[in-house]
Amino acid sequence: MHMRSVVAMASALVGAAATLLVPAPTAQAAAGSDRPTVVAHRGASAYAPENTLAAVDKAADLGIRWVENDVQRTKDGELVVIHDATLARTTNAEQLYPDRAPWNVKDFTAREIRRLDAGSWFSPRYAGARVPTLEQYMARVSRNHQKLVLEIKNPALYPGIEQQTLKVLANEGWLSRQHLRSRLVVQSFSADSVRTVHELRPGVRTGFLGTPDVADLPEYATFADQINSTYTKISTAYVAAIHAHRGPHGRPLEILTWTVNDADTARRVAGYGVDGIITNTPDVVREATGGS
Template sequence: MRIRPASTVTSALVGASLGALAVLSSLGLTTPAALAAEDTAVRASHDPVVIGHRGLPSEAPENTLASIDRASKKGVRWVENDVQRTKDGALIVMHDTTLERTTDAKQRYPRRAPWKVSDFTLAEIEKLDAGSWFDRRFTGERVPTLDRYLRRVDHNRQKLLLEMKAPELYPGIERQIVDGLRRAGWLDQRHVQGGLVVQSFNATSLKTLHHLRPDLKEGFLGAPKATELRSYAAFVDQINPSYEKVTPTWVRAVHALKGPHGRRLEISAWTVDDGDRAVALARLGVDGIISNSAHDIADALDEDSDDPSFLSDSDQDTDVQTGTDLFGSALPSLRKAP
């Protein structure tokens, strides 16, 4: 296998793992022989799934239908969004727990500070302009309900990384999300086994969701220590850290474990908008990259994969493992909760 000289970013990340081989062995996560084989050079490049962070916010207002439509036109097949609950119990797509940054709530409701999502009804939120702050071309864009968002993602033939945003603020939202997914037709085999991942920073909420729907694929947002990973593997299929937390040793620790569906844990790093950094992460073996400019990151990864100086055709056949296979493959069937 021929390996090109590593970029500066890649070299720094790989260098950080030198002398750390004994760590994983001491944790019982892998063998010294396997680690030595992997550390003979930079890991073979693979193509992670590239996920549009809140759609394509570099070109359209985040977490709107316009944003995922723009992502679709650019060929972005996976999109990420955040779900929260209104005062009267409706599920909407919104990242911030307050409304003023991405809508005209401050102007429309000047006496309602601090404009918390949970202090407004759906009818009030549906009056807000969620697009003009980004560009006047998007004036009149609305905050979508989860149901409308799910149906548009389906219409676009996209796949979804759904974040439960601050679920501690919304008791019982896990069951409500399950009900919403069911109503929108997202709990069938096609979606559950190849087109949906639910993630959160809140491990307790993820455990609750896993109890309700053990067939759902879940991801924990964060970078637990290697010694803590096994406990997460009992209920999540992915560990999704900030890219700054990703090191070769940590990637190996995650990949050494299997999640609740019997497949090795995956890693989706966020938020990556630099092509060289994305290439470095791909060479370290991450399975997904979440980006505000997903189409540009995909182009950078494609260019890196196509470079003939990296791997010969025969080497690619045997050594390259694609993130698409990991995300798109069917999970073993588990009993569905009633």
């Protein structure tokens, strides 16, 4: 083989390798600016009942690309989208099943939960809304061409929920290369749960919900791509400390902060340099920050 051909082939291989090593964009880079990504908390939950398909659709109607949800498990092993460990606050479980206090999600079958009204507590307009299964939720997010921050809620109550959640995501097509690159984050308040997700599927972007000490950030950076903290505990210095570390995929750690629902607070935390803002009022936060 001529030397010129050898050089050309080597250059091509180096170029291909470099392409493979280009890191996926951060949330801000993916948005095409340095303004924060806006994430609709439990859907657009200021305007529709939280964690319902109606809240997902309302976020889509507002032009919000990212939604956040909470996943728990029924007595017979179905994953459902609901925030509280109990059904009492956001459904009519107390009326329908008066003798089943404290109405824990884990004590009801999927069939029993399907009977519940998850909308009337919010507004008569949403009477008859249901607690969606994770499969139903993923189908709606896919239909709306949205992106998802999925929270595994109360994992200590549901052994093995990490693996089960990943299985549903895989079945719904959400562990494809495209989805892993820019459309999915799995988070939890449990560091062990986040670590488990990372170990089971290293390609999944993960987030730890909390505000670790700066000295502990290197350890979190081994299994979490994001440190997602309440806005009441962060500062410009803390955000900078997060960004100074690289996560398990070789990119700087990100921070999504929650739950910011007014314009003044949104502008303040955007000034800290956060990558995203989780909010019940995504239209308000988007207008205040110019985020997307």
